[in-house]
Amino acid sequence: NAGVTQTPKFQVLKTGQSMTLQCAQDMNHEYMSWYRQDPGMGLRLIHYSVGAGITDQGEVPNGYNVSRSTTEDFPLRLLSAAPSQTSVYFCASSRPTGTGVVVQTGELFFGEGSRLTVL
Amino acid sequence: AQKITQTQPGMFVQEKEAVTLDCTYDTSDPSYGLFWYKQPSSGEMIFLIYQGSYDQQNATEGRYSLNFQKARKSANLVISASQLGDSAMYFCAIANTDKLIFGTGTRLQVFP
Numbered sequence: 001n002a003g004v005t006q007t008p009k010f011q012v013l014k015t016g017q018s019m020t021l022q023c024a025q026d027m028n029h030e031y032m033s034w035y036r037q038d039p040g041m042g043l044r045l046i047h048y049s050v051g052a053g054i055t056d057q058g059e060v061p062n063g064y065n066v067s068r069s070t071t072e073d074f075p076l077r078l079l080s081a082a083p084s085q086t087s088v089y090f091c092a093s094s095r096p097t098g099t100g101v102v103v104q105t106g107e108l109f110f111g112e113g114s115r116l117t118v119l
Numbered sequence: 120a121q122k123i124t125q126t127q128p129g130m131f132v133q134e135k136e137a138v139t140l141d142c143t144y145d146t147s148d149p150s151y152g153l154f155w156y157k158q159p160s161s162g163e164m165i166f167l168i169y170q171g172s173y174d175q176q177n178a179t180e181g182r183y184s185l186n187f188q189k190a191r192k193s194a195n196l197v198i199s200a201s202q203l204g205d206s207a208m209y210f211c212a213i214a215n216t217d218k219l220i221f222g223t224g225t226r227l228q229v230f231p
Contacts, residue, residue, distance in 0.1 A: 033219070042125075042210060042223040043164075050217055058218065090164065092219075107154075108219055110164035 006111035013081045021076040023091030031094040032074040036087040081118045089114045121146040123222035132201045140196040142211035153194040158208040201229045
């Protein structure tokens with residue numbers, strides 16, 4: 001069972017470079033999201049999507065772009081990386097429900113995380 | 120806006136003892152969900168337990184129980200009979216229909 005797959009697992013960038021973190025899920029989940037985890041800060045929501053073609057901002061969206069052209073994929077783009085974006089990034093998905101995509105499911109399925117270092 | 124607060128940065132517990140990890144929340148939504156996740160040193164996020172805002176009874180999953188006090192806006196996690204493998208970061212989270220917001224976490228260390 002693949003679940004939620006993130007690539008790459010590790011990446012080192014120079015300030016100003018761009019890159020895309022890939023996230024794919026094979027569970028037909030409508031809801032997908034990206035978090036960053038920093039020491040002492042917990043997980044903070046960057047962007048999320050409730051279905052193909054629909055995205056919205058989370059708590060810390062600045063410096064990141066997302067798109068959702070298919071149900072399976074939800075890439076996170078850094079257009080001009082900054083040292084402040086050094087972090088561990090997690091992608092997560094959740095199965096659909098009738099009225100609430102997250103609150104009624106009881107669980108987010110997480111990828112294994114991607115560690116990004118910006119020099 | 121929703122907010123989750125975990126005031127205990129670190130907790131110690133002896134093996135086989137019970138431990139309570141605190142979590143308080145704030146939300147204006149009448150319908151919401153409360154979650155606890157575990158993150159061991161290997162880094163993966165492991166779902167532990169879920170409580171819906173309209174659920175009358177406290178959720179339980181094996182050794183984990185969620186002490187839900189709606190009037191006090193608290194959702195504490197109780198781990199009974201702690202094991203060495205319970206040493207990890209524990210995160211409380213709150214969700215409405217489209218956002219799951221996490222607290223800053225509590226590091227639990229279980230000693231023999």
